[in-house]
Amino acid sequence: MKVSVRKREIIKVASQLFKDKGYNAVSMRDIALELGIKAASLYNHIEGKQEILSILVLDLAKEFTLGMNKIASSELSPTQKIEQLIEMHIDITVTQSEALAALNNDWMHLEGEDLKSFIEMRDDYEENFRSIIKAGIANKEIKNYHPEVILFSILSTLRTLYLWYQKRGKLDVNVLKKDMVAVLLKGII
Amino acid sequence: MKVSVRKREIIKVASQLFKDKGYNAVSMRDIALELGIKAASLYNHIEGKQEILSILVLDLAKEFTLGMNKIASSELSPTQKIEQLIEMHIDITVTQSEALAALNNDWMHLEGEDLKSFIEMRDDYEENFRSIIKAGIANKEIKNYHPEVILFSILSTLRTLYLWYQKRGKLDVNVLKKDMVAVLLKGII
DNA sequence: GTCTATAGGATGATAGAC
DNA sequence: GTCTATCATCCTATAGAC
Numbered sequence: 001m002k003v004s005v006r007k008r009e010i011i012k013v014a015s016q017l018f019k020d021k022g023y024n025a026v027s028m029r030d031i032a033l034e035l036g037i038k039a040a041s042l043y044n045h046i047e048g049k050q051e052i053l054s055i056l057v058l059d060l061a062k063e064f065t066l067g068m069n070k071i072a073s074s075e076l077s078p079t080q081k082i083e084q085l086i087e088m089h090i091d092i093t094v095t096q097s098e099a100l101a102a103l104n105n106d107w108m109h110l111e112g113e114d115l116k117s118f119i120e121m122r123d124d125y126e127e128n129f130r131s132i133i134k135a136g137i138a139n140k141e142i143k144n145y146h147p148e149v150i151l152f153s154i155l156s157t158l159r160t161l162y163l164w165y166q167k168r169g170k171l172d173v174n175v176l177k178k179d180m181v182a183v184l185l186k187g188i189i
Numbered sequence: 190m191k192v193s194v195r196k197r198e199i200i201k202v203a204s205q206l207f208k209d210k211g212y213n214a215v216s217m218r219d220i221a222l223e224l225g226i227k228a229a230s231l232y233n234h235i236e237g238k239q240e241i242l243s244i245l246v247l248d249l250a251k252e253f254t255l256g257m258n259k260i261a262s263s264e265l266s267p268t269q270k271i272e273q274l275i276e277m278h279i280d281i282t283v284t285q286s287e288a289l290a291a292l293n294n295d296w297m298h299l300e301g302e303d304l305k306s307f308i309e310m311r312d313d314y315e316e317n318f319r320s321i322i323k324a325g326i327a328n329k330e331i332k333n334y335h336p337e338v339i340l341f342s343i344l345s346t347l348r349t350l351y352l353w354y355q356k357r358g359k360l361d362v363n364v365l366k367k368d369m370v371a372v373l374l375k376g377i378i
Numbered sequence: 379g380t381c382t383a384t385a386g387g388a389t390g391a392t393a394g395a396c
Numbered sequence: 397g398t399c400t401a402t403c404a405t406c407c408t409a410t411a412g413a414c
Contacts, residue, residue, distance in 0.1 A: 006379085021297065024213035028408060041380045043409065079378060105294060108210065142377050148357050149368040150377050156349040157342045164341045171335070179338040187376025188331050188339050189268060195397085217390060229392080230398045238390070 007045045009035065014052045015098035023053055023106035054114045056102040061121045063092065072128045078136030079185065082154070085129065086181050089158035094173055097162040104159055129155065154184055196234045198224065203241045204287035212242055212295035243303045245291040250310045252281065261317045267325030268374065271343070274318065275370050278347035283362055286351040293348055318344065343373055 013034045017026040028049055032039040046052060067088045071081050093100060107118050133150050136142030142150070157180075165171075202223045206215040217238055221228040235241060256277045260270050282289060296307050322339050325331030331339070346369075354360075 022211060022213060022294075024211060025298065027406080029406090037379085038381065039407095040382080040409080040411095044379055049408070105211075109214065136378075143371075143375075145368045145372055145377065146360070146364065148353075148360070149365065149372055152350070152353045152357075153346045153369070153372050156353070157345045160345040160349060161341070164337075164345070168337050168341075171337070175335065176338065179334045180342070182332075183334055183338055183342050183376075185376055185378050186332075187372075187374055188334065189325075189374050216388075218388085226397085227399060228390085229400080232391070233397055 004045065010042060010045055011052055011055055012098075015056055015102060018053075018056070018106060019098045019101040023102065023109045050111060050114075053102060053106060053109060056099045057107050057110060057118055058114060060092070060096060060099045060103050061118055064088075064125055065121050067092075068125050068128050072132065077141060078132050078139055079141050081132050082136070082185065083181050085132075086154070086158065086184060087177050089161065090173065090177050090180065093158075093161045093165050097166060100159075100162045104162075126151070126155070157184065193234065199231060199234055200241055200244055201287075204245055204291060207242075207245070207295060208287045208290040212291070212298050239300060239303075242291060242295060242298060245288045246296050246299060246307055247303060249281070249285060249288045249292050250307055253277075253314055254310050256281075257314050257317050261321065266330060267321050267328055268330050270321050271325070271374065272370050274321075275343070275347065275373060276366050278350065279362065279366050279369065282347075282350045282354055286355060289348075289351045293351075315340065315344070346373060 010031065014026065014031045017030055017034065028039040028042055031052075032042055035042075068085070071084045071088070074081065074084075076084065107115075107122075110118055130147060130151050133142060133147045137144055137147060165176075199220065203215065203220045206219055206223065217228040217231055220241075221231055224231075257274070260273045260277070263270065263273075265273065296304075296311075299307055319336060319340050322331060322336045326333055326336060354365075
């Protein structure tokens with residue numbers, strides 16, 4: 001799995017364009033133009049447009065899966081696990097917001113096995129998160145609301161954080177983590 | 190502003206396709222196929238593909254703007270205003286999830302004045318929401334966290350609710366409102 | 379590693395018959 | 397109101413020269 005410098009450049013440039021306009025609205029010519037070369041030259045480094053999307057989405061999905069597995073299998077309490085998950089999402093948002101945009105918005109344009117394996121990873125991730133919440137409710141650490149409402153409320157905030165962090169990016173990451181954990185866990189009133 | 194029955198059918202079918210695949214991945218031929226006619230026939234009812242997107246996104250944006258203006262200018266407390274906003278989002282999610290998907294994911298494919306007026310409505314909406322939160326903090330009704338974190342956390346949950354409601358759609362709307370208001374306002378622990 | 383040239387197909391939209 | 401036929405343009409990708 002060695003990836004050349006040029007290939008990494010292509011993926012990076014493409015991810016920035018995907019973030020703004022979406023996978024389908026970005027052409028190989030757009031990507032090439034940004035790199036100062038012709039579209040045909042891209043094919044010396046990558047197999048095609050699909051490969052760029054697969055790398056972006058699947059690499060990040062694997063990173064989320066690894067992080068979740070580590071946290072889920074730890075000895076922490078449910079609440080502490082959720083705190084760790086929130087912090088993981090914030091760290092990934094700060095360092096990989098472009099790939100996160102592709103994962104959120106363009107995963108449906110994956111094809112074949114790539115699409116299947118993405119959906120499987122996403123479903124596993126949600127199932128792990130759901131189990132942590134349910135353990136917390138059983139535990140009395142977490143209030144007895146509908147677990148799906150809790151899961152959705154936290155996940156949707158974390159998943160779209162990238163949209164907002166770029167605009168309000170001046171906010172210190174540690175302040176963000178502290179306030180975000182507090183708002184999501186303890187509410188606002 | 191009279192809209193023919195056929196035109197409404199076209200917009201409805203298109204919105205369902207846009208929701209699944211995104212504006213750019215849906216062709217006029219796809220829309221026509223779903224209606225059992227040829228792509229060229231669509232142009233007797235609509236100006237073009239762009240018009241479908243404009244109607245979907247701008248009509249819904251205007252509905253949000255109206256709802257916000259009514260709530261913001263009421264005599265309710267900041268917390269009560271936020272409750273009303275949450276309920277409004279849930280009602281719109283339940284009745285217009287396809288248009289909501291377009292508003293969330295495809296607004297950037299609007300052009301010219303339509304794009305400008307959408308962005309203006311969206312910014313106004315957020316500014317109104319922000320003011321309500323700040324009034325609540327000044328009021329001591331709402332805890333003194335970073336207002337942007339509170340705003341983002343609530344808005345991102347409400348904006349992506351349509352993604353989740355379709356999957357877990359069996360949940361009763363009133364149960365959803367009750368639990369969602371509680372989770373967002375009072376937290377989970 | 380980049381180029382030019384081009385294949386082969388999809389796209390949004392129009393003209394004009396029925 | 398729908399059709400067939402078609403245009404002009406864009407798209408991803410390949411072949412082969414340099």
